[in-house]
Amino acid sequence: MHRHTLAGRLLLVSLAVGGTGCARPQVQSSPIPTAASQSAGAIRCAPPAAAQLRTILYFGLARPAGTVTEAEWQAFVGDDVTPRFPDGLTMWEVDGQWRRGDGQIIRERSKVLLLVHGDTPAARAAIQDLIAGYKRAFEQESVLWETTPVCAVF
Template identity: 40%
Template sequence: MPDRSIPRALLAVLLATAGCGSAAADDSPPPAPEATCASGAPMIRTELFFGMDRLDEPDVTQEQWQEFVDAVVTPRFRDGLTQFDVDGQYLATTEELIREDSRLIMLLHDGSQAASDSIEAIREEYKARFDQESVLRIDEPVCVDF
């Protein structure tokens, strides 16, 4: 089994966001939305990246994933969310390029402590339920107009 000491799907995201200061580096809540939108309302967009590979068990199935979304994510973000199937990759400490199926959930929220706490609960539940090292979180202020 390859060495998975670097968080799953991290390398692809780091390369895609190199130079951006929006990734949450600690457990503090995201910054409050900026109030300078030319149109729409200020909100926070949070992206969560979930790896589907597991070291000592079969990969997370589509059914397990959907049950997780239905039971853990949707109750916390009832107004809606967007999910994507993504292909993640990262360079293991063994210099082996690891590729894995991943899922991305995009959330729009007010940036409150309650929203941040809900996001952290989702991350912790996924790590515990599916024996994962991490769930990558990226927060960014955005302007939203429906």
């Protein structure tokens, strides 16, 4: 018992004088981007991560003459989305609502598409083309587009 107590005292003295001998973890904080700074350059990422943009698009499925079918959605993804963003994407179906231009609240099933991509004029143009094409093909009033700078590793 005396030996155990002495070892405990030596440990306490060692900690008080020399520290733990372990390096303190380095915590890196990233600034929170503001709406005015929606570019990948607005944040700094710790390696191996790189500054990218995360874009989320919300596509309503209701249209004047019915709904966008699963086959039509899959054709849109295969013909329009994948060629523009071949590195990958994530999508899921949700229930949502929005206010039309005339003030009426519309509730509908929607598809959400998440893309992580570089901050390039080509990527932004591709997103604008997707939105315009979907609105035209499926008689949509709008597609919600949100973009946030993120740190990502592929």
